[in-house]
Amino acid sequence: MTPTPARASAATAHALLCRTRCSRRRALPASSRSVISHPAHPFGCAEKVGGVKVGDDELDVAIVGGGMVGLAVACALSNMPLTKHLRVAVIDSNPALKSRNYLKKDGVPDSRVSTVTPATISIFRDIGAWEHILQQRHAFFGKMQVWDYTGLGYTRYSARDVGKEYLGCVVENKVLCEQKKDLEKMIYPARLLPSTEADSIGNTSEELRRSSLVKLDLSDGQTLYSKLVVGADGSKSNVRQVAGIKTTGWSYPQSAIICTVEHTTANDCAWQRFLPSGPIALLPIGDNFSNIVWTMSPEEASRHKSMSSEDFVMSVNRALDFGYGPHPSSSSLDHYMEKLFSGSGHTAASTKECFEVPPRAIGLISERMAFPLSLMHSHDYVSKGLALVGDAAHTVHPLAGQGVNLGFGDAAALAKVISEGVSVGADIGDLSLLSRYENDRKAANVAMAAVLDGFQKMYSVDFGPLNVLRAAAFHGAQYISPLKRNIISYAMGDKKSPLFS
Ligand SMILES: Cc1cc2nc3c(=O)[nH]c(=O)nc-3n(C[C@H](O)[C@H](O)[C@H](O)COP(=O)(O)OP(=O)(O)OC[C@H]3O[C@@H](n4cnc5c(N)ncnc54)[C@H](O)[C@@H]3O)c2cc1C
DSSP states (O other): OOOOOOSSOHHHHHHHSOBOOOOOOOOOOHHHHHHHOOTTOGGGGOOEETTEEOOTTEEEEEEEOOSHHHHHHHHHHHHSTTTTTSOEEEEOOOGGGTOOTTOOTTSOOOSOEEEEOHHHHHHHHHTTOHHHHHTSOEEEEOEEEEEETTSSOEEEEEGGGGTOSOSEEEEEHHHHTOSOGGGGGGEEOOOEEOOOOOOOOOOSHHHHHHTTSEEEEETTSOEEEEEEEEEOSOTTOHHHHHTTOOEEEEEEEEEEEEEEEEOSSOOOEEEEEEETTEEEEEEEOSTTEEEEEEEEOHHHHHHHHHSOHHHHHHHHHIIIIISSSOOOOOOHHHHHHHHHHHTTSOOOGGGGOOOOOOOOOOEEOSOOEEEEEEEEEESOSEETTEEEOGGGTEEOOGGGSOHHHHHHHHHHHHHHHHHHHHHTTOOTTOHHHHHHHHHHHHHHHHHHHHHHHHHHHHTSOOOHHHHHHHHHHHHHHHHOHHHHHHHHHHHTTSOSSSSOO
16 A cells, blocks of 8 residues: 655645735636626626726636536536535636537437436435536446355345445436536636636735635636636646645556447447456346446457457456356355344345346447556645545545445535635635535545445455455345445445444
């Protein structure tokens, strides 16, 4: 375990993303102004605040990064009564954010998809985005099967085990970025730059007022000022680095290959098999398509990326079915265990389900992409005038499809705290206010990162006694109904802690 110190020292950070003491003021060009101003904005007519004219280059919230999580913050703020009037801009130069006519419900699904949990779906409903997502390609699934290559055990989960209709929903990432039509108006197409300019200390009333704002230097040469900067700029967050926030983390000796495959029939179950090199998941994405997330060593990943598509499909089918070891089956000990635990309460519906073989892939229908995997956690999520969300604050192993779900939880919690601040007339960049967001999210995010890291380690070792322990874990999760329900509730985001409560 190698701690990763933040690359920028706090002193450098101060010079880069600074609380401004600058006397310089550059107005945005007319085109940029229209991009970032909100129609219902009270500052639209440059009204006076504290006797000082508020400029067009001033924002309440500057969200750096228009990925799924940054856009969720913007969507939540634009949806809540107390925050919808705030001047919010999403700063991201990704051209896809400005030309959003690429969503085709009936086309071949993208290889970049996410499994969203019921907790995320309820956040999306609250922020008015779920209806929009439902109009695009998506696939709910109510069943899941997890097993490993030794053939010593398997676990099946069903939404019915916890009285729900589904366990999760698989959605293309580009659809999760399309949360609301009018979000496009908030996109400011530039990137945050490190600024090395020395700021002069101002002494006019305007300079003093601006000294309480955060200054952002952008790649288009403009400078914006904001009461609050939200770092939603991914795992290599520029915001985090220039703010000097340290991280802890390590790289996994693994990469994940993702792609879309086709079957002869529809797949309605999420499948995951643990192999010696890492897990392979087959996730339904509608029609006869499934998404593959296959973790392996970086060398194996590059070999699997470059092999012919026929060989790749054969390798996928081997990994999901007949390769490495036998299919698991139930034993008389399992039935004894089931009887023992059914005495202590309601038996979960999936407990009696037998192991099933996943549907075979018949073709590869997308490009294959490989991603290096790492665990990273920011020591702080907030400082004065700044909050980190999503992968800028934490990255986790994708084996349980939780990463962006944690990010959406951050987005909702931060938006709530900003709204509470507005309701009492507080400064939305105030550290004590923002700390409430950190307190709400940190423990849950750390717990999930630890659980996933534990799984990654436990399933990466091919060692006799550990294999037996893993088999026991599969059997326990399959036949001990309270344990099964606890696991499902935690994975669905209904519980913040993995422990029984
Ligand atoms: C193989 C794989 C499979 C996964 N599957 C799942 C899953 O099934 N479920 C799940 O919950 N999670 C999953 N994840 C995790 C998920 O993809 C991430 O958690 C998610 O993408 C993080 O979103 P984000 O918006 O925080 O960051 P990002 O998606 O990294 O977005 C960051 C944005 O910031 C912008 N940006 C960067 N720097 C700057 C700058 N200087 N100025 C302006 N803008 C900037 C970028 O252009 C980008 O748009 C998976 C991850 C991997 C690798």
